Amino acid sequence: MTLGLQDKYGENRVFDTSLSEEGIIGRAVGMAIAGLMPVPEIQFRKYADPACEQINDCGTMRWRTANRFAAPMVVRMPVGFFRCGDPWHSQTNEVQFVHSPGWRVACPSNAEDAVGLLRTALRGNDPVMFLEHRNMLDATSARRPYPGDDFALPFGVAKRVREGDAITLVAWGAMVERCEAAAEKAGVSADILDLRTLAPWDSEAVLASVKRTHRCLIVHEDIGTGGFGGEIAAIVADRAFLASRRASRAPHDAGHPLSAPS
Amino acid sequence: MAQVLLGLHLTHPKDAICGYYRSRPILLSLGVALEDALGSAMGRAGGYSDGRDIGVVFNYPNARGASALPMCGGVGAQYTPTAGYAQAIEYHKNVLGDRAYDGAIGVVLGGDASVATNGFWAALTMATTLKLPMLFYVEDNGYGISTPSWLQTPGCNIAQNLASFNGLKIYDGDGTDPEEASYLIREAVSHTRAGRGPVLLHLTVPRLQGHSFQDTQAYKSKDVVEAEWARDPLPKLKAHVVPSLLSETDWAAFEASAQERVARAAQIADQRPVSEASQVTRFVFSEDGALQDEGGLWNGGYDAPRATDQARPEGARINMITAIRRTLDHELAVNPRVLVFGEDVGPKGACTV
Numbered sequence: 001m002t003l004g005l006q007d008k009y010g011e012n013r014v015f016d017t018s019l020s021e022e023g024i025i026g027r028a029v030g031m032a033i034a035g036l037m038p039v040p041e042i043q044f045r046k047y048a049d050p051a052c053e054q055i056n057d058c059g060t061m062r063w064r065t066a067n068r069f070a071a072p073m074v075v076r077m078p079v080g081f082f083r084c085g086d087p088w089h090s091q092t093n094e095v096q097f098v099h100s101p102g103w104r105v106a107c108p109s110n111a112e113d114a115v116g117l118l119r120t121a122l123r124g125n126d127p128v129m130f131l132e133h134r135n136m137l138d139a140t141s142a143r144r145p146y147p148g149d150d151f152a153l154p155f156g157v158a159k160r161v162r163e164g165d166a167i168t169l170v171a172w173g174a175m176v177e178r179c180e181a182a183a184e185k186a187g188v189s190a191d192i193l194d195l196r197t198l199a200p201w202d203s204e205a206v207l208a209s210v211k212r213t214h215r216c217l218i219v220h221e222d223i224g225t226g227g228f229g230g231e232i233a234a235i236v237a238d239r240a241f242l243a244s245r246r247a248s249r250a251p252h253d254a255g256h257p258l259s260a261p262s
Numbered sequence: 263m264a265q266v267l268l269g270l271h272l273t274h275p276k277d278a279i280c281g282y283y284r285s286r287p288i289l290l291s292l293g294v295a296l297e298d299a300l301g302s303a304m305g306r307a308g309g310y311s312d313g314r315d316i317g318v319v320f321n322y323p324n325a326r327g328a329s330a331l332p333m334c335g336g337v338g339a340q341y342t343p344t345a346g347y348a349q350a351i352e353y354h355k356n357v358l359g360d361r362a363y364d365g366a367i368g369v370v371l372g373g374d375a376s377v378a379t380n381g382f383w384a385a386l387t388m389a390t391t392l393k394l395p396m397l398f399y400v401e402d403n404g405y406g407i408s409t410p411s412w413l414q415t416p417g418c419n420i421a422q423n424l425a426s427f428n429g430l431k432i433y434d435g436d437g438t439d440p441e442e443a444s445y446l447i448r449e450a451v452s453h454t455r456a457g458r459g460p461v462l463l464h465l466t467v468p469r470l471q472g473h474s475f476q477d478t479q480a481y482k483s484k485d486v487v488e489a490e491w492a493r494d495p496l497p498k499l500k501a502h503v504v505p506s507l508l509s510e511t512d513w514a515a516f517e518a519s520a521q522e523r524v525a526r527a528a529q530i531a532d533q534r535p536v537s538e539a540s541q542v543t544r545f546v547f548s549e550d551g552a553l554q555d556e557g558g559l560w561n562g563g564y565d566a567p568r569a570t571d572q573a574r575p576e577g578a579r580i581n582m583i584t585a586i587r588r589t590l591d592h593e594l595a596v597n598p599r600v601l602v603f604g605e606d607v608g609p610k611g612a613c614t615v
Contacts, residue, residue: 001607002612003587005607005611006611008594009602012356015601015607016606016607016608017388017605018384022384023342024605026343026346027343027345029346030345030368031349031353032558033278033343033556034278034347034351035558035562036599036600037559037597037599038603040603041603041604053334053336057339064311064315064332065554066314068332068555069554069556070556072548072560076604101546102546108582111584114582114585115586122590125558139581139582143582146588148570148576151570152570
């Protein structure tokens with residue numbers, strides 16, 4: 001991924017670190033405060049675990065200092081299942097970062113979106129988790145022409161990758177190509193939305209589609225409980241299905257994404 | 263006393279410190295207003311968090327001297343960001359050629375229990391392997407809340423245990439002795455500032471009160487508490503300067519003036535309201551037109567190159583690996599403040615799949 005960059009930019013700008021993820025992210029926090037744009041890489045999703053404290057503290061920095069300090073950075077890491085799985089190299093668990101206030105989370109499904117979202121992140125003013133799905137890195141379906149050095153995509157805007165009216169399919173990352181293949185195989189007229197980013201996520205696009213199709217299938221790569229698909233399901237159930245049957249506001253309220261004052 | 267002595271040395275505009283919940287003295291010495299220190303601990307509006315954090319951890323953007331990087335409630339969390347700041351000092355000097363960072367240092371403050379944390383060891387490795395301008399200032403009062411320090415490092419003294427650590431200069435002494443503490447702090451700061459690598463300064467101090475207002479220190483014997491009060495640095499400081507530098511009357515006047523200032527500040531703090539409820543959800547993310555005081559590209563006058571969300575596809579289809587590498591390559595080229603790092607990202611080019 002970074003092959004050749006050290007030769008080109010030197011050891012001060014592209015470099016190996018000691019083996020401590022807390023050190024990698026904590027280092028990035030100090031650098032960001034000093035006005036740099038650090039791009040730390042975590043080797044696999046699971047190995048972000050030792051950095052949890054720094055990730056959490058980085059995300060809340062702007063809020064807890066009332067906008068006096070912020071540490072924008074772009075954390076890159078491979079996620080997800082590829083060929084064979086194990087508990088250390090195949091996790092997605094995007095939801096943990098979505099649940100850390102202050103982080104923007106990108107999950108591109110293809111090369112073009114990866115360019116656009118990464119560029120926006122690198123020029124932005126918030127910390128970003130940039131999750132690179134291992135199964136998509138060299139997948140034929142994820143290949144695209146380079147979209148240009150000026151191409152940058154906004155966060156929170158889903159992409160309709162297939163238009164249909166029988167059912168809404170919501171996915172991101174490696175599940176997008178599977179949804180497309182499944183719709184093709186089943187011969188279903190599916191409206192397939194690639195969320196592209198989970199924080200923020202494009203609930204308006206999803207709700208607009210569901211109001212048209214009246215059916216929604218969310219496909220995420222995660223364990224059975226507590227994945228981000230559950231959040232989407234709750235919002236869709238509340239604002240599309242329940243809201244259409246009840247006059248009053250449905251009870252689900254996700255609250256504001258910040259930590260409680262101590 | 264020792265913290266204030268340290269603060270007096272941190273006059274470089276690019277110095278930074280990161281402390282913990284016992285760092286109030288050094289923050290006051292850097293310029294934090296008394297009413298902010300008191301009001302923030304009361305959760306009032308204004309101050310350094312507008313009532314949003316626990317109040318005893320600080321942050322202090324400071325253009326004139328050392329800034330205080332935002333501290334955290336988690337012990338040990340202060341270490342690696344300070345090491346990162348120290349590495350950024352080197353980056354500003356060596357890559358960006360910014361002479362304003364010449365002689366700047368990063369200073370981290372921690373207690374004896376914090377030397378058992380992951381963050382301490384991660385930062386120690388970074389600072390020593392990279393020879394960073396970083397000072398580890400460890401105050402050893404013998405306890406982490408109620409846990410004695412023999413559980414935090416064998417033999418209770420981290421300075422002794424690190425005596426053979428490569429690339430680390432050690433200073434160790436009595437933080438309550440005005441002359442000794444002053445000497446050690448001066449030496450430690452100048453060694454770090456001279457670019458001779460990281461320093462660990464270990465100072466023993468008494469803990470005169472509990473961890474918090476609820477902590478009555480029932481786990482300490484009467485003898486231990488008495489021995490701690492016998493080491494109170496304030497009477498030692500007085501004995502050191504009166505009568506050699508000040509008269510008894512001068513000292514009494516200083517004391518009275520300090521008490522009056524604190525009482526006045528407490529009154530001001532107490533009159534502050536709690537923060538406006540409508541504002542409390544702001545600043546989870548960046549907001550247009552409201553840049554942070556410190557951190558990131560944008561408040562340094564960053565002018566982002568033009569961008570479009572319309573793809574202009576060029577060439578053959580490339581995979582995501584090439585796409586990401588090419589984007590990093592371009593952004594590294596157009597923005598000298600971008601830097602890329604991690605395990606095996608250098609010559610190997612990362613361990614992708």
